[in-house]
Amino acid sequence: MNEKLKSPLNDYLFKAILSLRTVEECYDFFEDLCTISEIQEMSKRLNVAQMLMKNVVYTDIVEQSGLSTATISRVNRCLKYGTDGYSTIIKRIENDEK
Numbered sequence: 001m002n003e004k005l006k007s008p009l010n011d012y013l014f015k016a017i018l019s020l021r022t023v024e025e026c027y028d029f030f031e032d033l034c035t036i037s038e039i040q041e042m043s044k045r046l047n048v049a050q051m052l053m054k055n056v057v058y059t060d061i062v063e064q065s066g067l068s069t070a071t072i073s074r075v076n077r078c079l080k081y082g083t084d085g086y087s088t089i090i091k092r093i094e095n096d097e098k
Contacts, residue, residue, distance in 0.1 A: 016029070
């Protein structure tokens with residue numbers, strides 16, 4: 001965990017997210033918390049991480065996601081050198097869907 005990110009305010013935010021029980025509650029909370037564009041951007045990044053984990057090539061990801069190669073590279077860097085946040089969530093969702 002990045003110690004620069006750690007704070008009581010962020011702890012409260014993450015506890016709030018962990019308290020959500022349904023997809024509908026998530027929609028309601030995130031619509032209040034974020035702009036539609038911010039939610040869409042986060043969704044696209046998660047989708048890019050999923051595609052990168054499936055070894056989809058950059059050109060196809062750019063075409064499908066509409067994101068810049070810089071953003072795709074950042075997501076890829078997180079997958080390779082980050083805290084495994086993306087991969088943990090993606091694997092968990094895929095296991096739950098089985």
